[in-house]
Amino acid sequence: MKSRFLENLLFALRNVFRQRARAIANLLAIGLGVAGLIIVGGFVQDIFIQLGEAIIHGQTGHIQVTRQGFQNGGLRSPDKYLIENPEKIRSQLLEFPGVSSVLSRINFTGTLNNGKRDLGVIGEGVEADFESALTGIYVRYISGRALSDKDKFGMVVGQGVAKSLNVEPGDRIALVVSLAEGAINTLDFEIVGVFQTFSKDFDARAVRITLPAARELMATEAVHKLVMVLNQTSESGLVAEKVRKKLGGNGSEVTLWHDLSDFYSKTIDLYDRQFGVLRLIILMMVLLSVANTINMTLFERTREFGTVMAIGGRPSSIFNQIMTEGVLVGGCGAILGMLLGVSAAWGISAIGIPMPPPPNANLGYTAYIRVDPPSVLLAGLIGWLATVLASILPAHRASRLSIVDALRHGL
Known part of the structure; x- marks a missing residue:
């Protein structure tokens, strides 16, 4: 046969x-x-x-841990979705295999004023030195430099923001935000850099300041999100599932990077x-x-x-x-x-x-x-x-x- x-x-x-x-x-x-x-x-x-x-290195990180409901309602009512004890949760997240770092961020919406006109912006308070290591080649500074922890009242703005307000590194600018129960707070910042990411929409409204400045501006020691950075992007789903099992009972929400970017x-x-x-x-x-x-x-x-x-x-x-x-x-x-x-x-x-x-x-x-x-x-x-x-x-x-x-x- x-x-x-x-x-x-x-x-x-x-x-x-x-x-x-x-x-x-x-x-x-x-x-x-x-x-x-x-x-x-x-x-x-x-x-x-x-x-x-x-998207991961320029904006979202691999995984974001927030209070339940933050991704849908955080911009409208940021004071309702604060993580009050971020360092405790950060230490837990760092224990997971494959996690290289965990970054704290505070989100806010506000108005920038350069003395001539106003512009509504979406901002973040970040751990500047850690964020610079995350962004690497994926965020390009077309003028000035990256934000550092030494720039307590420094600010970097997206290319679209700089163009709309006609500002450049070295200029002073006022940031006004609304707090809980109608209160308003304002701080003056010096622009130290103008950045460009992959997303034009993001650059048109994005600003970043240091985490201590954001805490002073928002009158809180809490944060809105903990951003997990992994060694391998392919492990995102597996790590996220493990984090959900560990933190699922305390009102936390775990979101993967591709669910955070409509542009992607x-x-x-x-x-x-x-x-x-x-x-x-x-x-x-x-x-x-x-x-x-x-x-x-x-x-x-x-x-x-x-x-x-x-x-x-x-x-x-x-x-x-x-x-x-x-x-x-x-x-x-x-x-x-x-x-x-x-x-x-x-x-x-x-x-x-x-x-x-x-x-x-x-x-x-x-x-x-x-x-x-x-x-x-x-x-x-x-x-x-x-x-x-x-x-x-x-x-x-x-x-x-x-x-x-x-x-x-x-x-």
Whole structure:
């Protein structure tokens, strides 16, 4: 039985490469399609990863721990969602594996006044030195410098804020906020830097001051959120689940980074739809190209099939033979495509692809092609399945040929 199977396999392999030009065309069509899927998939994956890291390091951190309801109502009534004993919770969060740091933040809404006009802003009081280490290359200072803990009454503002108020580093500005029960507080700050993040909307309203200044401004020693920074973004879901189990009973809310950014969700959805269509186009091109080549090959072999059936061959044997050839061609083409795709991905990534800013974003970036083994294998499987599917209809037609008509074909 095994010997018979090997004989049929070798026979099918000889038939595949009997017409070398056609065989090469088939393999190239499949291989280029698979390589295209690998490159497109790796490109899209890189966009998702880089955009996610920009959001994490520029704004949200990996996980945020707040009072229950803060994410929905915190900006309207910040005094109702204060964490009164942040250091105790911070020490608990630092015990989780994979956590590199936990940062305290105070959120506020207020009005900036430069003596000529007002602008409503959304601000944060931050641990400046720790935040600078978090943001790294993901927040760019177009003028001035980053905020530090020494700048007690220093402020950094988004590019949009600086443009709206026509301010620059060294200027003085007043920040007015509303406290509980209608009270108002104000402090004067010196602008030390103007920053630019990935999100244009964020930069249009964002300001940051030091945590001690925010506590003085808001008349509280509490904080609104504890921001967890992890060693690996991929561990976010697992760590968040563990934190929920530990803190779930004390009225805390644990939110993952991708649930905190509407900009990220909309951008990912846009790119996913665009490249989903591109993947479908590549798949259809493979199907049509392979089906056309197989039909041409089988058309030229019509008399051969008629002869096989005339000497006692069954229609099922014709069908099985053609399908075996399709399986072999698909397998060889898939392997070729995976090799081409991975090689191209490495070559392109060595150079990088300069990319313009995504919609509603400030910063461009250099894209790469991510080589993910499961995605590479999936692309190869899709190429192989496309070839097998493209072989079914021609194989069925060949197995239904009339012996007389097949023998007379081409005469």
